[in-house]
Amino acid sequence: MVTHRHEIVIVGAGIAGLAAALEAAMAGRDVAVVSKVFPTRSHSVAAQGGTAAALGNMEPDRWEWHFYDTVKGSDFLGDQNAQALFCQEAIDTAYFLEHIGVPFSRTEDGRILQRYFGGHYSDFGQGPPVRRACLAADRIGHVMLHTLFGQCLRYKVHFYSEFLVTRLLMHEDGCAGVLAWELVKGEFHLFQAKLTLLATGGYARLFQVSTNAAINTGDGMGMVLEAGLPLEDMEFVQFHPTGLYPWGFLISEGVRGEGGHLLNADGERFMQRYAPAKMELAPRDVVSRAIQSEINAGRGIDGKPYVYLDITHLSEEVIKEKLPQIREMAIKFAGIDPKKAPIPVAPSAHYSMGGIPVNVDCEVLADGKKEVVPGLFAAGECACVSIHGANRLGTNSTMECAVFGRRAGKRMAKLAEKTRFLPLPEVQVKMGQEEIKALFERGPKVKVGEVREKLQESMTQNCGILRGKSQLKRQLDILQDLKSAYKNIGLKGLPVAYNLALQEALELKHMLNLAEAIVRGALARTESRGAHYRTDFPKRDDKNWLKHTLVFMQEEQYRLDYKPAVITSFQPEERRF
Amino acid sequence: MKRRFFIQRFSQEKGSYWQEYVIDCDPTWVVLDALEAIHKQDPSLAYRRSCRHGICGACAININGKNRLACETRVANLPEKIRIKPLPGFPVIRDLVVDLNLLYQHIETVKPYLITQTPPPEKERFQSPEDRKKLDGLYECILCGACTSACPTFWANRNFLGPTALLKACLFFMDSRDEAKTDRKAILNSHPGLWQCHSIFNCTEACPKGLNPLRAIVMLRKKILRGK
Numbered sequence: 001m002v003t004h005r006h007e008i009v010i011v012g013a014g015i016a017g018l019a020a021a022l023e024a025a026m027a028g029r030d031v032a033v034v035s036k037v038f039p040t041r042s043h044s045v046a047a048q049g050g051t052a053a054a055l056g057n058m059e060p061d062r063w064e065w066h067f068y069d070t071v072k073g074s075d076f077l078g079d080q081n082a083q084a085l086f087c088q089e090a091i092d093t094a095y096f097l098e099h100i101g102v103p104f105s106r107t108e109d110g111r112i113l114q115r116y117f118g119g120h121y122s123d124f125g126q127g128p129p130v131r132r133a134c135l136a137a138d139r140i141g142h143v144m145l146h147t148l149f150g151q152c153l154r155y156k157v158h159f160y161s162e163f164l165v166t167r168l169l170m171h172e173d174g175c176a177g178v179l180a181w182e183l184v185k186g187e188f189h190l191f192q193a194k195l196t197l198l199a200t201g202g203y204a205r206l207f208q209v210s211t212n213a214a215i216n217t218g219d220g221m222g223m224v225l226e227a228g229l230p231l232e233d234m235e236f237v238q239f240h241p242t243g244l245y246p247w248g249f250l251i252s253e254g255v256r257g258e259g260g261h262l263l264n265a266d267g268e269r270f271m272q273r274y275a276p277a278k279m280e281l282a283p284r285d286v287v288s289r290a291i292q293s294e295i296n297a298g299r300g301i302d303g304k305p306y307v308y309l310d311i312t313h314l315s316e317e318v319i320k321e322k323l324p325q326i327r328e329m330a331i332k333f334a335g336i337d338p339k340k341a342p343i344p345v346a347p348s349a350h351y352s353m354g355g356i357p358v359n360v361d362c363e364v365l366a367d368g369k370k371e372v373v374p375g376l377f378a379a380g381e382c383a384c385v386s387i388h389g390a391n392r393l394g395t396n397s398t399m400e401c402a403v404f405g406r407r408a409g410k411r412m413a414k415l416a417e418k419t420r421f422l423p424l425p426e427v428q429v430k431m432g433q434e435e436i437k438a439l440f441e442r443g444p445k446v447k448v449g450e451v452r453e454k455l456q457e458s459m460t461q462n463c464g465i466l467r468g469k470s471q472l473k474r475q476l477d478i479l480q481d482l483k484s485a486y487k488n489i490g491l492k493g494l495p496v497a498y499n500l501a502l503q504e505a506l507e508l509k510h511m512l513n514l515a516e517a518i519v520r521g522a523l524a525r526t527e528s529r530g531a532h533y534r535t536d537f538p539k540r541d542d543k544n545w546l547k548h549t550l551v552f553m554q555e556e557q558y559r560l561d562y563k564p565a566v567i568t569s570f571q572p573e574e575r576r577f
Numbered sequence: 578m579k580r581r582f583f584i585q586r587f588s589q590e591k592g593s594y595w596q597e598y599v600i601d602c603d604p605t606w607v608v609l610d611a612l613e614a615i616h617k618q619d620p621s622l623a624y625r626r627s628c629r630h631g632i633c634g635a636c637a638i639n640i641n642g643k644n645r646l647a648c649e650t651r652v653a654n655l656p657e658k659i660r661i662k663p664l665p666g667f668p669v670i671r672d673l674v675v676d677l678n679l680l681y682q683h684i685e686t687v688k689p690y691l692i693t694q695t696p697p698p699e700k701e702r703f704q705s706p707e708d709r710k711k712l713d714g715l716y717e718c719i720l721c722g723a724c725t726s727a728c729p730t731f732w733a734n735r736n737f738l739g740p741t742a743l744l745k746a747c748l749f750f751m752d753s754r755d756e757a758k759t760d761r762k763a764i765l766n767s768h769p770g771l772w773q774c775h776s777i778f779n780c781t782e783a784c785p786k787g788l789n790p791l792r793a794i795v796m797l798r799k800k801i802l803r804g805k
Contacts, residue, residue: 037625037627037633037635038635038677038681038720040633040634040719040720041625041627041628041633041634041635042627042633043627043628043633045628045632045633045719046628046630046632046633055700094701095697095699095700095701098701098702099693099697099701099702100690100691101690101691101752101754103709103712103716103752104701104709105706105709106704106705106706106708106709107706108706109703110703110704110705110706111700111701111703112701136716139632139716139717141632142632142717142719143716146716146720147690147691150689150690150691151690151691153685153689153690154688154690154692184670184674184676213627213628213629213633214626214627214628214629215627246605247605247629247630249629249630250630325632328631329630329631332631332649332651333607333630333649444620447617447620448620449613449616449617449620450617491620494620494621495588495589495590495621495671497588497589497623497670497671498623498670498671498672498674499623500616500620500622500623500624501616501620501621
């Protein structure tokens with residue numbers, strides 16, 4: 001088995017991973033990025049509408065307003081120390097991204113162009129919406145990712161593409177590195193690192209209809225659970241209001257930012273009944289629930305589970321200049337020119353607010369509270385700082401990846417000098433090897449795809465936008481059955497080189513473990529907050545639930561713990577839009 | 578609707594062969610959906626995929642003789658018999674998975690990143706909307722490799738930079754913020770690429786994003802000849 005030694009090993013090559021890699025490499029450190037796909041295939045590439053920073057290029061804006069919106073958007077569950085820092089650093093980070101080459105769209109006077117997005121208003125929520133989303137047409141993720149990748153090449157970051165990391169290697173003194181499987185050759189590789197960063201993204205593929213790439217299976221979070229470390233706030237799953245029906249592909253909130261209307265079967269702009277002041281620009285949890293309620297009330301188009309997103313009143317020029325990718329997708333997939341006909345949309349699983357608990361320097365917390373795991377970091381969607389609390393505002397995720405990716409990179413660069421390599425724990429390496437060997441030795445009694453489909457269907461049905469106690473309990477039973485079925489998955493007789501089925505089997509293991517973490521958190525949380533809506537507990541309960549869920553897994557047994565949300569500036573208030 | 582898929586398979590153990598799969602396809606399906614359905618029956622099939630909607634560039638393959646993204650090609654628009662091969666011009670790893678390392682190396686050769694010497698201002702650098710517009714048609718490339726795979730000059734000469742890398746080179750050459758034009762010109766003049774292109778237009782025809790690498794090549798030639 002080949003052993004690679006790098007001071008810093010980053011797992012995942014999305015915006016967070018590459019921002020960290022770039023900062024550490026610019027500081028002169030030896031950095032490797034290990035990713036199961038070639039970097040520009042990472043899901044960050046799919047972000048569309050914009051990235052948040054209170055630059056005030058269009059009208060006055062302040063980071064404090066962005067801070068307030070992020071707090072309120074999070075339904076007061078976010079940690080306000082982290083949220084304040086995020087909104088301040090977002091401004092510098094937007095300029096940094098411009099400096100390294102991101103081709104932002106421009107204002108007439110040559111500054112970064114910004115557009116409206118849901119949940120972003122002026123004057124501490126009292127004023128009109130403010131244009132805060134820095135855009136590059138509707139391809140913000142693509143330009144950020146490609147730019148960061150280019151700069152990483154310039155600073156000689158080592159890339160190991162199509163290497164699937166299967167296990168964290170934990171020494172008693174901290175993280176010693178990771179074990180990876182090279183997909184192309186079908187071989188194990190050991191990565192020994194002084195410092196390891198997880199930037200593996202989210203898990204929205206746990207659901208049947210999802211905006212996410214096929215690769216978004218939550219591997220990093222799954223490995224953390226397996227290592228006996230906690231995950232935070234897993235019950236908060238964001239459903240994007242406008243996935244292209246029936247596929248679920250992302251139709252950017254930027255479409256509503258440019259003036260798009262949501263219409264039901266009666267042609268009514270139904271948001272006036274749910275968020276009369278902010279209408280289509282209310283936060284995502286509010287809009288998704290509104291759409292779902294319309295559908296449930298039989299007001300979906302032709303009685304089907306979707307509504308219309310209408311931009312026929314926008315000019316051809318705005319559509320082509322500012323929403324070219326949306327136009328292309330509507331034409332290619334739905335056969336609809338959005339200038340001529342409305343786009344069919346329905347909520348689609350999009351984002352995991354929860355994740356690996358970290359402090360603001362992205363250091364992973366062993367107890368989920370204070371105690372740092374030496375040498376282990378997490379950033380981006382797989383981490384929970386917590387900026388997004390119970391609901392994320394649009395455009396805050398790409399910026400979170402950039403801000404905290406950079407913070408992680410700088411922190412690791414600083415620590416690298418005085419940190420030593422730890423010996424790789426042989427027992428764990430052996431266990432990792434045995435796992436794959438066993439899969440190849442077992443006959444294929446059960447197929448990966450079958451178990452995965454049942455998981456996705458049942459999670460959507462029982463743990464989706466609206467959830468209740470009996471559904472969640474049923475889902476726990478279903479998960480036990482699926483976990484038993486998983487043990488009968490085998491790959492006997494299949495070639496080892498580029499074995500997609502092996503990759504999917506390893507991903508599915510994490511998906512099953514994460515599903516249970518989500519359901520257990522959701523079942524315990526007897527209130528509704530942000531994206532977590534309990535039909536049997538429809539009200540927010542600050543007295544009992546203004547706290548983060550922590551979930552641990554040990555030998556397949558789950559344990560919950562809690563920690564209070566950090567409140568520094570804004571006391572919880574009723575959330576009206 | 579039933580469709581017959583003929584897929585060119587390859588593995589070290591079995592070599593190269595064609596395999597037929599008959600699949601009942603939903604009218605909304607794209608070729609990637611059909612590949613997923615085949616993979617469910619036959620887990621030995623290997624292919625690449627990620628985003629599923631045409632922005633990550635992972636799933637470029639050859640469908641009925643044309644390089645296309647599997648995720649953007651509607652099955653309903655194809656004939657009953659569908660022939661699927663890996664992208665031509667690259668070594669095959671297994672089935673529909675090809676080795677794109679040469680493509681990536683050529684991209685790296687042209688320094689695919691903004692280079693500046695002047696220290697950046699405190700805020701953003703200014704760029705007029707007109708200057709920014711010059712990047713349209715260049716920056717949208719998804720590195721799928723469909724164009725380079727279709728290029729006969731690349732087939733004949735592995736050192737030929739190819740349309741993907743040249744389009745990237747043009748992106749930074751056209752960026753008003755870039756300050757390394759001399760360096761970029763030297764790279765383009767010292768590698769087979771810009772001056773070896775035979776204007777065959779296969780690249781432009783192959784691009785699933787509607788980009789025009791040949792136009793970029795001609796733009797670069799003009800820029801360099803005029804000494805700008």
